[in-house]
Amino acid sequence: xxxxxxxxxxxxxxxxxxxxxxxxxxxxxxxxxxHQVLLNYSLKQxxxxxxxxxxxxxxxxxxxxxxxxxxNEFWFIMTAKVERFDDPILNxxxxxxxxxxxxxxxxxFHLDNYLYFQRTPLTMLTEEHQRNIFLYDKSMTLQDxxxxxxxxxxxxxxxxxxxxxxxxxxxxxxxxxxGVCQDFVHLFIAIARLxxxxxxxxxxxxxxxxxxxxxxxxxxxxxxxxxxxxxxxxDPVNNIKINTSYIKVAHGKDYMDCSPLKGVLYxxxxxxxxxxxxxxxx
Numbered sequence: 001x002x003x004x005x006x007x008x009x010x011x012x013x014x015x016x017x018x019x020x021x022x023x024x025x026x027x028x029x030x031x032x033x034x035h036q037v038l039l040n041y042s043l044k045q046x047x048x049x050x051x052x053x054x055x056x057x058x059x060x061x062x063x064x065x066x067x068x069x070x071x072n073e074f075w076f077i078m079t080a081k082v083e084r085f086d087d088p089i090l091n092x093x094x095x096x097x098x099x100x101x102x103x104x105x106x107x108x109f110h111l112d113n114y115l116y117f118q119r120t121p122l123t124m125l126t127e128e129h130q131r132n133i134f135l136y137d138k139s140m141t142l143q144d145x146x147x148x149x150x151x152x153x154x155x156x157x158x159x160x161x162x163x164x165x166x167x168x169x170x171x172x173x174x175x176x177x178x179g180v181c182q183d184f185v186h187l188f189i190a191i192a193r194l195x196x197x198x199x200x201x202x203x204x205x206x207x208x209x210x211x212x213x214x215x216x217x218x219x220x221x222x223x224x225x226x227x228x229x230x231x232x233x234x235d236p237v238n239n240i241k242i243n244t245s246y247i248k249v250a251h252g253k254d255y256m257d258c259s260p261l262k263g264v265l266y267x268x269x270x271x272x273x274x275x276x277x278x279x280x281x282x
Contacts (some may be wrong), residue, residue, distance in 0.1 A: 002085050003244050004039070004282040007205055009078045009218075009275070011261065016269030018070045024263040026063045027056065028218070030082045030205070030247050041080040046073065058257065060250035081282070084244045095228045097141045103227035104142070104197060113225065115253055116198035122169050122254040123190040129174045136195045146192070146224045146234055147241075153187055154239035159213045166255055181213070181220040182255045184236040188222045189254065199224045200231065200251040203258035205279045207245035212238045217277060218260050223251060247279070 009028045030038050043051055047067035056062050067074065095103065103109060110117065125133070134152035136145050160178040170190035173183040182201075189199040200223040206215040214220070214237055221242060223231040233242025252258045261275075 001244075002083055003207075005082045005084060005205075005207065005247055006278075006280050006282055007078075007080045007082060007247065008278040009076075009260075010277070011076050011275040012273070013074045014272045015072050015267050016271065017267055018072050019067075019074075019265050019267040020070055022067055022071075022074070022263060022265035022267075024065045024074070024076070024261065026065075026076065026078070026261055027060060027203070027250055027258060028078055028260050029061045029063070030080055030249055031060055033248065034085075035087070036082055036084045036247060039081040039083055041078060043076075043078055045076040047071070056250070056257075058250060058252055082247050084247060086244060095141075097139060100142050100227045101138070104225065113198050116200050116225075117193060117196070118253060119190065119193050120254045120256075122167075122186050122256065123193060124169065124171065125174065125190050125194060126171050129171055130194065133174075133191050133194075136197070142197070142224070142226050143229075143232075145197070146226070146232070149188060149191060150222075150234045150236040150239050153184055153191075153236040157184055157187065157236075159184075159237055166259070181237045185220045185222050186254060188234070188236045192222075192224060197224065201254045201258055202233065202248055202251045203255075203260065204249045205247040205277060207247075207281060208279050209281065210245050212240075212245075214238070215279065217275070218249070219246070220255070220258070221246065 032038055047065055049066055049068045052064040054062055134149045158178040161180055164179045164183050168183055170186040173179045173187050185201055192199045202221050202223050206219040208215045221233055221235040223233050226232045250258045
């Protein structure tokens with residue numbers, strides 16, 4: 001059964017001294033895929049300039065704004081309506097564990113998905129922290145491995161906001177044993193890629209009525225490849241598979257590919273930034 005969601009993303013920036021020049025780039029628009037369709041959207045912002053709409057390297061829509069004149073504050077609002085469908089996978093893969101390994105290790109598959117095998121600065125583990133992680137056993141199906149990995153991270157890392165930054169690495173997370181959604185995801189990706197399995201970092205929204213961790217802001221989860229099923233979503237923060245309460249925006253190698261806001265500005269003094277999201281089923 002499909003769900004229709006109304007989504008609002010709001011950001012506000014205030015600067016102690018006037019900003020001479022700036023460029024803001026937002027990656028916040030729900031995408032279209034076989035799980036969901038964007039029905040409509042609108043943009044409002046304080047700069048007076050027209051947003052430039054383009055696609056990033058992964059094909060996801062971005063909005064770039066360059067204010068026309070100096071300013072001390074800048075606000076941006078996106079509203080969108082999305083229809084989210086039931087999972088299109090009707091039956092589980094009939095691939096055996098051996099057949100799954102053959103598919104994932106094939107030359108053609110590596111060639112098509114090489115980006116998601118690569119360990120990045122945010123998704124690397126030192127030799128010290130490669131001990132006592134969740135290990136793949138050749139008797140496991142990939143579904144069992146990914147579900148077990150999600151549970152392992154959920155049980156060993158505490159969800160604690162404001163304890164990490166967007167630059168916190170998987171190595172630092174496994175040492176501190178606490179973090180937020182992107183930290184859980186980076187650790188999941190690090191452990192999976194270390195053992196030769198491709199994963200994608202996903203950013204998006206989570207229905208707030210679920211009361212799950214991460215629903216108050218933009219959320220992050222993992223897409224891991226399962227032969228016969230395709231890219232399957234796992235949320236290690238809440239230790240569940242992705243369902244119709246999740247609305248995808250973009251995917252990439254790690255957070256840096258999916259950051260909701262990037263930009264450059266020329267100014268002095270302090271600044272204050274705030275943002276919030278609203279995600280409600282219609």
